[in-house]
Amino acid sequence: MPAKEDMQYDEQSQTETPVSPFGDGNSPSAELNPSPTAADATTSVSVSRDGERGAGAVADTGTPAVRLQDVSVSFRTRSGEVTALDGFNLTIGDGERVAIVGPSGCGKSTLLSLVAGLLPPDGGIVDVRREVALMPQRDLLVPWRSALRNAALALEAQGKPRAQAAERARPLFERFGLAGFEHARTWELSGGMRQRVAFLRTILTGRPLLALDEPFGALDAITRGEMHEWLEQALAAEPRTMLLVTHDVEEALTLAGRVVLMTRRPGKVAGEIAVDRPTGLSRAQWTTSREFSILKSQALAALR
Numbered sequence: 001m002p003a004k005e006d007m008q009y010d011e012q013s014q015t016e017t018p019v020s021p022f023g024d025g026n027s028p029s030a031e032l033n034p035s036p037t038a039a040d041a042t043t044s045v046s047v048s049r050d051g052e053r054g055a056g057a058v059a060d061t062g063t064p065a066v067r068l069q070d071v072s073v074s075f076r077t078r079s080g081e082v083t084a085l086d087g088f089n090l091t092i093g094d095g096e097r098v099a100i101v102g103p104s105g106c107g108k109s110t111l112l113s114l115v116a117g118l119l120p121p122d123g124g125i126v127d128v129r130r131e132v133a134l135m136p137q138r139d140l141l142v143p144w145r146s147a148l149r150n151a152a153l154a155l156e157a158q159g160k161p162r163a164q165a166a167e168r169a170r171p172l173f174e175r176f177g178l179a180g181f182e183h184a185r186t187w188e189l190s191g192g193m194r195q196r197v198a199f200l201r202t203i204l205t206g207r208p209l210l211a212l213d214e215p216f217g218a219l220d221a222i223t224r225g226e227m228h229e230w231l232e233q234a235l236a237a238e239p240r241t242m243l244l245v246t247h248d249v250e251e252a253l254t255l256a257g258r259v260v261l262m263t264r265r266p267g268k269v270a271g272e273i274a275v276d277r278p279t280g281l282s283r284a285q286w287t288t289s290r291e292f293s294i295l296k297s298q299a300l301a302a303l304r
């Protein structure tokens with residue numbers, strides 16, 4: 001039985017119906033959304049999976065949600081050409097949770113822009129089969145809207161009436177420690193609050209592929225832990241595919257089933273770590289386990 005705050009009132013049937021913790025958009029089993037490169041879809045790919053256990057357990061539909069093959073991106077700048085990504089390969093299974101960790105400037109945000117379709121690659125194939133909810137590194141909140149109406153923006157953009165969109169966002173303000181700030185303007189919020197509003201807006205789209213760029217980087221350790229817990233519970237209740245960019249190796253090992261480590265620019269895959277977190281282990285038990293500290297050492301060594 002879903003929790004009370006996860007219900008919404010259905011005016012027509014006069015009954016309460018459970019709603020997604022991510023909003024009421026597309027379910028993960030929504031129709032495939034072929035990208036312009038869908039012609040390449042028949043290419044056979046091998047998808048790394050990590051079985052039935054732990055945070056990375058997936059609902060395997062057999063079709064990768066994301067496939068990047070030999071991708072390169074360069075930017076022309078006043079001081080010359082900067083190659084952000086070169087020969088970058090990554091396949092993400094449907095429902096898989098992948099974290100990307102790498103040094104500053106190695107192309108992580110560029111990678112998310114590619115996946116979200118905001119940037120075309122200069123070379124290679126970008127094949128994304130799911131609708132993407134992108135949370136950019138900068139929060140991009142709209143200054144003339146209140147916090148609540150910023151959070152509701154994605155739902156309004158999907159055609160939901162303003163009041164209904166705000167009502168969907170409101171319970172998450174409570175849940176994310178933002179109660180009382182619904183009507184605050186963006187400049188009245190702290191950096192961490194702004195980040196939570198932007199996160200809220202992203203997940204409320206209900207889209208099946210979450211592309212999150214340092215979503216919790218501005219938060220203190222306690223709030224970050226609470227957000228991790230919320231996300232883990234939400235993903236357990238309703239699996240989504242997730243591509244999470246983070247500088248925090250512990251965050252990656254807590255939230256993802258696979259951690260992809262990147263080289264310095266031009267960014268390539270330096271290595272991967274499969275995270276086999278046993279089911280039923282709490283966050284605290286997991287992050288203090290011997291296995292966790294071994295994985296953390298491996299990741300840090302690979303990043304050096």
Ligand SMILES: Nc1ncnc2c1ncn2[C@@H]1O[C@H](COP(=O)(O)OP(=O)(O)OP(=O)(O)O)[C@@H](O)[C@H]1O
Pocket residue numbers: 075076077082083084102103104105106107108109110111137265
């Ligand atoms: N629009 C752009 N124009 C010019 N150069 C860019 C542009 N976007 C990114 N770059 C360059 O591409 C490289 C990769 O940038 P990107 O933002 O992807 O790095 P990142 O891994 O996300 O870094 P960080 O961890 O600091 O956020 C950097 O050298 C950056 O200066």
Ligand SMILES: [Mg+2]
Pocket residue numbers: 108109110137213
């Ligand atoms: Mg970045």
